[in-house]
Amino acid sequence: MTFPAVRMRRMRRDAFSRALMRENVLTTADLIMVAFVVEGEGVRQPVPSMPGVDRLSIDELLKLGEECVNLGIPALALFPSVDGSVKTEDAREAWNPQGLFQRATRALKERFPELGLIGDVALDPYTTHGQDGLIDETGYVMNEPTVEALIKMSLAQAEAGMDFVAPSDMMDGRIGAIREALEDEGYIHTRILAYSAKYASSFYGPFRDAVGSSANLGKGNKHTYQMDVGNSDEALREVELDIAEGADAVMVKPGLPYLDVVRRVKDTFGVPTFVYQVSGEYAMIKAAAQNGWLDERAVVMESLLAMKRAGADAILTYFAVDVARWLKG
Ligand code: PBG
Known part of the structure; x- marks a missing residue:
């Protein structure tokens, strides 16, 4: 059967039949809001490279938490922006x-x-050199000493009540080591969201401004631990290891440029697969929208639905509150 018996446009003709055949939808239950916390009271510090995103003091963060609860957003991913005076070489x-x-x-x-x-587990907001781990005299990020530090960090977060610890550092063996430590200390319900396929991406620049690590990192890069942009078989190996070590959910990061990886991970393992629409993706959309070049709302909704279509179960996005409001109508 072919044209004219088959007319693909027939089903597209009306909104009702488009709705009936829609394969994927975005809902508020898919969203994870992202926030940066700073010291102080009544503080909202704008992040210049992320228009609309502020670093929040704890009291302001509570207002955001309330908004998430009221809108039905299931979770909040938290990142610290600590004062330079508490940053050290050992974090x-x-x-x-x-x-x-x-x-x-x-x-x-x-x-x-x-x-x-969801608590970020990586040392970069706390190190004087801006790397995610502890460095040797050559500047190389040392694996096992870093994992030891990440264990301490995860336990401190679990003790404070964190639901998910989310190692974003890409050290080898850290998921298993953190899982074992959590079990040993009785935190058997603390989940691990592994940043399994985290690429050495140039889309993280605005985030590094937000947590105040870009100046410290300077011309340094993270290529000895984050994944090479050209690879996706390697992503499957990373995910496989993290699942074997006890990850409860895995993540691909960044989002839109890496949806092929999301699809491969979801198809191969069928585990809870999260994706992170990172700061650079946010900044690009905002900048284009501010110039009147793109329709912000339409482009955000399209990007997030594309992530669902690729197989993502949940999406970390700085737009989560906006999106939840739009979905409410
Ligand atoms: C660092 C970390 C980064 C992000 C989340 N955790 C940046 C980096 O790896 O340098 C990026 C998030 C974003 O760009 O929105 N542990």
Whole structure:
């Protein structure tokens, strides 16, 4: 059977039949909001390279938490932006029980126990050199000493009430080591979201401004631990290892340029697969929209639906609150 018996446009003619044949939809339940926390009170510090995103003090963060709960957004992914004065070569502030991140976690979990909280586990917001791990005298990020630090950081977050620890560092063996430590300490319900296929991407620039690590990192890069942009078989190996080591969910990052990887991961493993629409993706859309070159809302909705189509179960996005409002109508 071919044309004219087959007319693909027949089903597209009306909104009702387009709705009936739509294979994927985006819902608020797919969204994870992303936020940056800073010291202070009543503080909202705009991030210049991310128009519309502010670093929030804990009291302001609680307002965002409330908004997420009211809109039905299931979870919030939290990142710290700590003062330069607490950054050290060994990043020890990362596991300070009274540190900013742990205080923010306690405050959010106390007020909104039902709001899932996802904590970033990597040393870059806390190191004087801006790398995600501990470096040797040549500047190389050392694997095992870094994993030891990540264990301390994960336990501090679990103790504060974090629902998900999310290692974004790409060290080898860290998922298994963190899982074992959490089990040993009785945090058997603390989930691990593994940034399994995290690429050495140029789309992270605005985020590094937001957490204040770009100046520290300087001309440094993360190519010895984050994945090469040209690879996707390697992503499957990374995901396989993280699942074997005890990850509860895996992540592909960035989002839109890496949807082929999302699809391969989902098809191969069938595990909860999250994707991160990163800061650079956010900044591109905002910049184009501010220039009147793109329709922000339409492009955001299309991008996120494309992520669902690729197989993502949940999406970390700085647009989550906007999207949840748009979905509400
Ligand atoms: C670092 C980390 C990065 C992001 C999340 N965690 C940046 C990096 O690897 O340099 C990027 C997120 C974004 O760009 O929105 N551990």
